[in-house]
Amino acid sequence: MPSANSRPMQSNKPGFSITIPSQTQLLRMVVELTKHITVLYHFPPVMAEKISLAVDEAVTNVIKHSYQNSEDRELTIEYFPLPEGLKIRIVYTGTPPQFSTNEIDLPQMIKTKRKGGLGVELMRRIMDSVDYQTVNGINTCELVKWLKAT
Amino acid sequence: MTKNFQIKTRLQDNIAVIYPKGHLDAHQVGRFEKEIVRLIKENNCRIVINGKDLSYITSAGMGIIMGYIDEVREKGGDIKLCALNPRVYEIFDLVGFTEIYEFLPEEQDAIGKFTAHAVQ
Numbered sequence: 001m002p003s004a005n006s007r008p009m010q011s012n013k014p015g016f017s018i019t020i021p022s023q024t025q026l027l028r029m030v031v032e033l034t035k036h037i038t039v040l041y042h043f044p045p046v047m048a049e050k051i052s053l054a055v056d057e058a059v060t061n062v063i064k065h066s067y068q069n070s071e072d073r074e075l076t077i078e079y080f081p082l083p084e085g086l087k088i089r090i091v092y093t094g095t096p097p098q099f100s101t102n103e104i105d106l107p108q109m110i111k112t113k114r115k116g117g118l119g120v121e122l123m124r125r126i127m128d129s130v131d132y133q134t135v136n137g138i139n140t141c142e143l144v145k146w147l148k149a150t
Numbered sequence: 151m152t153k154n155f156q157i158k159t160r161l162q163d164n165i166a167v168i169y170p171k172g173h174l175d176a177h178q179v180g181r182f183e184k185e186i187v188r189l190i191k192e193n194n195c196r197i198v199i200n201g202k203d204l205s206y207i208t209s210a211g212m213g214i215i216m217g218y219i220d221e222v223r224e225k226g227g228d229i230k231l232c233a234l235n236p237r238v239y240e241i242f243d244l245v246g247f248t249e250i251y252e253f254l255p256e257e258q259d260a261i262g263k264f265t266a267h268a269v270q
Contacts, residue, residue: 024177028154031175031206049237056208060176106216106246115217118209118245125244 014078014089015041022063022073022092030077031056034088037079041086042147051086051145054126057119058090058141066094066139085128085146096134097141154178157185165264166194167257170211171203179210186218195227198260201234207241215251228252232260 004018016037020026031052038048059075067073075092104121123130129144155178156171166189174182189197199215219229232254234242242248254260 024175027175027177028173046237053206053208053241056175060208060210064176104245106250110216110220110250113217113220115213116209118212118216121245122209122241 015081017076017078019074019076021071022067022075023071024060024063024069027056027059030059034077034079038086041079041081043086043145047145050126051088051143054123054130054143055088055090057123058143061097061119062090062092062094062139062141065097066092068095082144082146084148085144088143090141090143092139092141093137094139096139097132099132155181157181159185159189161194162261163265164194165196165198165261167198167200167261169200169203173206174204174211175206175208176210179208179214182211183214186214190218190221190225193225195222195225196264197222197227197229198257198264199229199231200257200260201231201238202257204234204238207238209245212242212245212247215247219251228264230254230260230263232257 004016018033020030034052034055035048038051039045043051055077059077062075063069073092073094075090078089078091080087080089099120104117109117120130123143127143128146129142131142133140133142154173158169158171160167168185170182186197189195215229222229230252231242233256234253239248239253242251242253252260252263254263
């Protein structure tokens with residue numbers, strides 16, 4: 001079952017974090033939780049919906065690509081309030097992600113009958129920054145959105 | 151308990167109108183794909199997706215539309231979308247779908263595109 005922690009705002013610790021099993025049935029919960037937290041951190045509801053979609057895409061990628069749809073792995077979502085925005089970090093293990101840094105070419109994707117590859121593009125277009133890193137077998141995906149840009 | 155995602159299809163003048171309802175994410179996308187595949191197998195390649203009750207879509211759902219459009223067009227059909235709520239339309243627009251696919255305001259507009267094309 002998911003476990004959650006809430007702490008007072010600190011610079012290097014999340015304001016809120018939740019650890020969940022790698023199950024797509026929990027995506028809806030992640031979306032609703034993210035929407036709620038994002039509004040708490042002063043984002044307008046319309047932008048909160050978009051940010052929660054970006055998190056949905058990031059968590060889906062973890063489950064699908066890094067955990068190959070195994071349901072018994074775990075990932076942690078951490079929410080860091082920033083003075084002028086919000087940082088969301090997803091921490092997980094498994095296969096490190098490999099995403100193209102190029103913009104998508106939709107006509108080419110259609111021609112090759114691709115079904116994947118849109119998620120990261122959506123994340124990039126919604127958030128101000130999307131950063132993937134792997135250090136000592138721990139993968140992180142950091143999503144940042146600034147309030148002034150909304 | 152309300153189901154997160156439901157899908158219904160009806161046929162009108164050899165045009166399949168799909169009604170996805172609710173929250174279409176990676177957990178629910180299998181049902182959406184199954185319906186598209188079933189229609190293609192049955193040679194119903196003129197497809198309208200009426201999104202009036204679609205409240206949410208992720209890249210998983212959009213990927214299905216992208217993944218089968220070429221096969222549908224090769225068979226003389228197309229996938230047209232209509233009646234999307236503005237928030238869902240914006241997500242399609244964000245990744246450039248609105249430049250590649252036809253989005254119509256009403257179901258009859260989308261059906262009309264197929265019937266008008268058949269008359270020409």
